[in-house]
Amino acid sequence: MSKQQTIKATESELEILNILWTEGPSTVRAVHEKLAETKDTGYTTTLKQMQVMLEKGLLSRDASTKTHVYTAAVNKEQAQGQMLQRMIETMFNGSAMQMVMQALGSHKTSKAEQELIREYLAKKTKK
Amino acid sequence: MSKQQTIKATESELEILNILWTEGPSTVRAVHEKLAETKDTGYTTTLKQMQVMLEKGLLSRDASTKTHVYTAAVNKEQAQGQMLQRMIETMFNGSAMQMVMQALGSHKTSKAEQELIREYLAKKTKK
DNA sequence: CCAAATGTACGACGATTATCGTAATTGACA
DNA sequence: TGTCAATTACGATAATCGTCGTACATTTGG
Numbered sequence: 001m002s003k004q005q006t007i008k009a010t011e012s013e014l015e016i017l018n019i020l021w022t023e024g025p026s027t028v029r030a031v032h033e034k035l036a037e038t039k040d041t042g043y044t045t046t047l048k049q050m051q052v053m054l055e056k057g058l059l060s061r062d063a064s065t066k067t068h069v070y071t072a073a074v075n076k077e078q079a080q081g082q083m084l085q086r087m088i089e090t091m092f093n094g095s096a097m098q099m100v101m102q103a104l105g106s107h108k109t110s111k112a113e114q115e116l117i118r119e120y121l122a123k124k125t126k127k
Numbered sequence: 128m129s130k131q132q133t134i135k136a137t138e139s140e141l142e143i144l145n146i147l148w149t150e151g152p153s154t155v156r157a158v159h160e161k162l163a164e165t166k167d168t169g170y171t172t173t174l175k176q177m178q179v180m181l182e183k184g185l186l187s188r189d190a191s192t193k194t195h196v197y198t199a200a201v202n203k204e205q206a207q208g209q210m211l212q213r214m215i216e217t218m219f220n221g222s223a224m225q226m227v228m229q230a231l232g233s234h235k236t237s238k239a240e241q242e243l244i245r246e247y248l249a250k251k252t253k254k
Numbered sequence: 255c256c257a258a259a260t261g262t263a264c265g266a267c268g269a270t271t272a273t274c275g276t277a278a279t280t281g282a283c284a
Numbered sequence: 285t286g287t288c289a290a291t292t293a294c295g296a297t298a299a300t301c302g303t304c305g306t307a308c309a310t311t312t313g314g
Contacts, residue, residue, distance in 0.1 A: 008270070014217045022220065028291080044274050047292070052271090066280055066291065080218055080229045087214065088230070090141045091207055093149065096236040097243045101221050102207045103215070116224045137301070156260080172303050174262070179301090193261065193310055 007079045013053055016046075017079065020059070020072040027067050134206045140180055143173075144206065147186070154194050212230040 009017060019034045020026060032046040050070055053059045060073040084099075092098040104114055146161045147153060150254060159173040177197055180186045187200040211226075219225040231241055 004194050011213075011217060012272070018218055018220070040274080042274060044292090048274085048294095049272075051293080063292095068292075077229065077232075080226075082233075083214065083231050084226065086138075087210065089228060090138060091145055091210060093145070096230050096240050097280080099207075099211070100227055100230060102204065103211050103227060105208075107202075113223045117227050139302070168302080169304060171262090171305080175264095175304080176302075178263080190262095195262080 007058075007074050007082050009053075009058060010081070012049060013058060014083075016050060016053065017058065017072050017074070017076075017115040020070065021076045025069050027061075027069055029067075031070070134185075134201050134209050136180075136185060136206070139176060140185060141210075143177060143180065144185065144199050144201070144203075147197065148203045152189075152198040153195050154196055156194075166182070 015035065016031060019031050021036065023030065027048055028047045029043070031050065032043050035041070035046060050059060053096045054070070058072070058074055059070050061071065070118055088094060088096055088099050092102070104117065142162065142168045143158060146155060146158050150157065150161065155174045155177055156170070158177065159170050162168070162173060181188055181197070184202055185199070186197050188198065215221060215223055215226050219229070230236055231244065
């Protein structure tokens with residue numbers, strides 16, 4: 001069991017990881033098509049990125065058929081937690097609350113979202 | 128008022144920005160000393176980074192005296208908001224709640240912190 | 255007034271990123 | 285079974301990052 005010390009990924013890599021996390025094991029073409037919805041880069045770019053990510057241990061793949069199938073090799077929750085933690089440390093002086101407040105205060109977070117968060121916390125408190 | 132389109136900063140730059148945000152206008156030496164508490168790089172490295180950040184418009188400076196004084200040129204709340212938003216979009220499928228849940232679920236977030244967040248939200252709800 | 259000491263400027267270097275062109279491979283099917 | 289369209293492999297390139305050595309500039313204390 002290769003314990004992944006610290007997960008380090010760039011913005012682009014995170015995008016790819018997220019696609020794999022939500023879509024499950026996918027081909028390069030599938031990932032690329034998903035990416036193409038928001039950005040405009042060539043197929044080989046995506047391919048290369050995923051090959052590099054494989055090298056780094058961020059992805060794994062099944063190469064038994066012509067069209068390889070890639071899978072996220074890092075745990076979603078763990079990766080998210082680490083990213084968040086890093087952000088909290090470098091930008092919010094280590095305070096998760098400051099970060100949550102910023103997230104809730106932002107106009108980009110909808111009222112509905114805020115309401116959901118409150119409910120979640122209420123439930124968590126009550127338990 | 129030069130509208131900063133999108134604030135883009137690396138991890139290192141964020142560290143420097145955060146120091147300036149909390150300490151206020153500072154000299155390179157002051158920033159470097161603060162940085163030295165956690166990392167171990169040379170003075171000129173910090174200097175160069177800050178010069179690059181000046182170039183990029185992330186910092187401004189008063190060079191009227193020998194020892195220049197640098198100031199964060201980007202708004203703290205705006206920068207934090209953008210970073211958060213980007214993270215929410217690329218890693219949490221656009222859901223702030225998913226992010227908050229992850230942050231609260233992490234064992235790195237202390238009970239005390241969680242309690243504070245609950246209080247904050249309770250107050251916000253009551254109002 | 256001049257020599258340390260303290261700062262800044264400049265540029266270089268290796269590593270990594272994002273991007274892509276082109277070559278090699280392979281599997282399906284006519 | 286040979287061809288062709290799709291896919292992967294293999295660099296190459298330009299940009300950015302983090303790092304620092306070294307040269308140049310400027311105070312300031314003796």
